[in-house]
Amino acid sequence: MTPKEALKGKKVFIYARVSTDGQEGTLPDQIKTVEKGLKELGFSGKPEIYSEQFSGTRNPIENDKFRPQLAAMIEAALASKKPAVIVVRDIQRFSRDPYDLGELYNPLRRKDIPIVSINERIVLGTKTNPVPQSDLIGPILVTVGGTEVSTRMLQTKQGLARSKDKGILQGSAPLFYRKEVLEPRRELDRLIQAGVGITEASRRLGKSTSFARKNRDKINQIVAEGNRDILNDWFDTLELVRDYQNELNEDDRGSRATRRMKTVVRMVSGYLNNPNAGFPKPTRADLEEYYNNFTLYKVKKKR
Secondary structure, eight states, rough: OHHHHTTOOOOEEEEEEESGGGGTTHHHHHHHHHHHHHHHTTTTSEEEEEEEEOOOOOOTOOOOOHHHHHHHHHHHHHHHOEEEEEESHHHHHHHHHHHHHHHHHHHHHTHHHOOTTTTTTEEOOSSSSOOOOHHHHHHHHHHHHHHHHHHHHHHHHHHHHHHHTTOOOSSSSOOOOOOOOHHHHHHHHHHHHHTTTTTHHHHTTTTHHHHHHHHHHHHHHHHHHHHHHHHHHHHHHHHHHHHHHHTOOOOOOOOOTHHHHHHHHHHHHHHHOOOSOOOOOHHHHHHHHHHHHHHHHHHOOOO
């Protein structure tokens, strides 16, 4: 059965899918590609279109929150009074997992609803009209795509593990307030220890009460999970980084931000965000190493 034969006299359901926000703009292009392919195959009717942003490794049978548009399309195709066919740009739009492909497609296959791939020019056969070559190639194409996704996910997890070993954590490091005479968090702690209330402490520091409350909670958390020696080491490290930034007149954000300083702060972000997590306390030598050899430590661009 050819794609043209699969479309003849059928109600056409188009399914389009992208995985990420960055790909969202490609949905209209994906649908246009399918519509153009349908026209080239001689189809002149009005297809029913379903599209969504979701990973192709998600299975709506496993969780009804996954790929609701796919589930709705399958339900509509199965309920169609007119013989139906599902059309996708490529077979990986339907699924990126060969096991899910079988689970999702079997109800359609039993009802003689084929899947046509425009780009690959293949038709997944049905129980009544099997297409041996396509039924072999289809799962292979899905497996190739799924393997790529799985490998990428594994590499991401491994990269995060290596980053944590180096002292990196996801999320922004604290601000360093390098233009201020006193390190405000250390000064806040001194005022609180002296019995000064949050409102008065924030006034003396020239900061908002939300700043004072947020950092009071952070200080209390560090002490509760560790002790005051760890807290003082944390204050020392904040001052170490800010003094280094002042010395070089560079920041990790804003108009004076440099790649070198961004790399320095990234490499010590694990300790700065959680000094109780077991990361090594950064030294001046560490900062110089990250700064001078930043190309070894900077974030690698995705290809």
